[in-house]
Amino acid sequence: MAVIVFEHASWQAVLLCLLFAVIYVGSLYVWAGSTEKNRDHPDVIRKRFVSITVVSVVVPVLVWLAGRSSESKQAHTLWEWLGLRFLGFLPAFIIPLILTMVLFMGPLALHYMDGIFRLYLEPRYWVNCIKNMIWVRNHIVAPFSEEFIFRACMLPLLVPAIGESAAMILCPLFFGVAHFHHLIERIIHEQCEIKQAVQKSMFQFFYTTVFGIYSAFLFLRTGHLIAPVIAHAFCNHMGFPAFNEVMGYPQTIRRRLAMFFVLGLVLWIMVLFPLTYPALYANDVYVL
Template sequence: MESVVFTLDFWQAVLLCLLFAVIYVGSLYAWVNNGNRTRDHPEIIKRRFVSVGVVAFVVPPLLWCFSSYPTSTNLNGRTLFEWLGLRFTGLIPALFVPLFLTMVLFAGPLYLHYIDGVFNLYLEPKYWSNSFKSLIWLRNHLVAPFSEEFIFRACMLPVLVPSIGEWSAVFCCPLFFGVAHFHHMIERVILGQQGFKDGLKQSIFQLFYTTIFGAYSAFLFLRTGHIVAPVIAHAFCNHMGFPPFSEVMAHQQPGRTKIVFFFVAGLSAWLILLFPFTSATIYSNEVYSL
């Protein structure tokens, strides 16, 4: 495959990213929903699996249409697969190191899992067999992490980075991801599951933490040059959910102090390890230079 470059202006890159976001979210509603079935209905989940699968095949060729060949003034050409983070070199560390880094960040919630006995559940083969039979589990841990990271990171960052730079792209790219999640509010309100005000509050909160995670995910993608790094981190974060800070106060002393220690220690260790554990040399990343 020939090397290509992306040289879009900022407004062109933003419009292209908006197009990708509209295609992704729009595909979820391309099917007729008879009976006002929720997003967790098995038939709706299966249809959306098909939708996002089609989108994952359609968007990369569309992205390629906006590329150009390297010139004497822009020699930083890569194949489309490399721009998308689909590489073999550095793949093994990309599978494990970012996951470990994310687990360090979640040291507090993981400790809560430990004292609540949740870890014992992970050792049960039946837990895993039942999980892989659950469409909701497959959606949250496999299909959604891959499809969302592929469209909102791998297909957007190649056009945003050349136009606004790596660090600006890290904080700009998640906005498309966060705003796209507002479709959940519309769905819940239309189906009568929530009132408008409650749905708006929940969606604003969701916008807040999905945007923060999106920045971290974009950072992982640019630092490692691998799509698997943010995908696995995304799956892990979906499994853990938002850190249960309120649960900490429900514990009595001295246990509460120990839990707070793990929360603080995890965040501190993550900040210390963030750049060393995402060094480009670990992942043979010559595609991006964040």
């Protein structure tokens, strides 16, 4: 495959990324009666799987069309720009997962205290998960499709236009704003008051944007799509840290759990850059 570069003004790159976000979210609502059923309804999930599959084919084509053939050192194949490479794949799969688990040391300690870890040793648990369409959506389809569109397809356009650091901050905003479509579902299906629905959506915007920055960082440092995908899947599994659960334990245990929360954050900060050193992943595409 020919190597390409992306040379756009910053406003052009931003508009293209906005187009990708609109296409992604819009595809969820193209079906007749798409707002009549809850997002967890099997029919809705199946139809959205189809939509996302189509979008995941169309958007990379648009990315390719936005590129220009070049023989410069900054040129790479479309697959390399999208983070779809074999070289460095294994460390990109394992190390970011370990890194994210370090960050979630506190919630993982809570899981241990609650006995949830025992479930993971049961083969039937995983069989039931694969059969559950909501689980498949949250742990496979959503992490892959969202990271593919909002990271792998956007960052190749943004990085040459505004630089790695600025792109790492701007790109997650599209991701965070895209989640505002849940506002409609909260009002229609969850019967939330408008004020409460807006508050929930604002909170979701905040933490999805923060995660998006981390995810974009992983993509740029490793040059692999699998790195943010696996981190995204793990975060979806863990959910937002349940800090309030800590207060339900005796004081001695609360102190230990609090220590794990703090220790996880401190260790994550310490090892974040060493464990994402680009050379570990044969990353010569992005140089953040």
